[in-house]
């Protein structure tokens with residue numbers, strides 16, 4: 001039995017653990033080595049693929065075998081394991097309960113940047129203007145990666161509702177590695193792609209001396225944010241309700257049943273009339289009876 005902790009640094013209300021079992025080892029003995037790629041047999045690949053899918057919802061096509069080898073080989077070397085079969089056995093042995101999390105962290109794709117898909121932030125700006133100032137406005141960046149989406153949201157909300165206004169931003173991700181970066185809020189200056197100079201000056205501080213070449217998000221913005229570990233495959237804990245949830249550029253990794261499940265979990269945490277926003281290459285078509293498209297990629301909870 002392997003256990004993956006779901007919310008390490010979470011508030012008590014969201015702290016929980018997910019338990020799952022890795023399939024037995026017998027299949028390997030029977031598996032054919034046909035389709036063997038350097039370093040991994042077809043059977044080994046399938047066992048990792050099943051495990052990753054069961055835990056994260058991420059579906060790896062056959063073409064992703066090389067990607068898996070590329071991302072996990074270094075870990076095998078660090079553990080001085082001779083084969084992927086040995087690594088799978090190690091994961092299953094319970095010797096190191098944190099190893100599954102490490103594997104998941106290595107297998108997730110975390111690309112993100114400030115003001116990615118900027119039309120969504122124009123939409124947020126309008127929402128922030130229309131929402132009564134006396135009522136808190138809550139936004140959830142539900143696959144936040146290293147935090148750029150959450151901090152972009154902060155900048156827009158600070159602009160529209162004041163830096164001391166009633167608003168908050170929750171960021172969450174399954175990967176603990178990216179959450180560490182998000183919580184620190186420190187980025188390389190090269191990563192300002194998409195970030196207007198005005199916002200860089202207004203809401204970020206350039207690093208000096210040992211921090212030269214980086215910038216940090218102003219702590220007044222960070223005071224409005226929290227980042228928690230959360231697996232979208234599990235029902236969302238008792239957080240929310242949110243006026244807006246970003247679920248962008250993560251469903252591309254999921255198959256149809258997983259998408260449906262994840263959307264259902266998140267819809268439960270939307271305020272009535274709240275909006276769910278997906279990435280530009282994603283759609284919720286046929287996935288939810290509760291959400292209505294208000295424009296491509298932006299959906300509204302109707303009940």
Ligand SMILES: C[S@@+](CC[C@H](N)C(=O)[O-])C[C@H]1O[C@@H](n2cnc3c(N)ncnc32)[C@H](O)[C@@H]1O
Pocket residue numbers: 055056057058108109110111112113116142143144145146149172173174175178230231232233247248249250253279
């Ligand atoms: C490509 S990034 C998207 C970041 C940001 N939303 C954006 O659009 O720029 C996808 C993120 O989804 C996270 N992820 C993948 N499966 C997940 C799951 N089951 N639960 C929570 N996060 C997950 C990954 O760790 C990764 O950081």
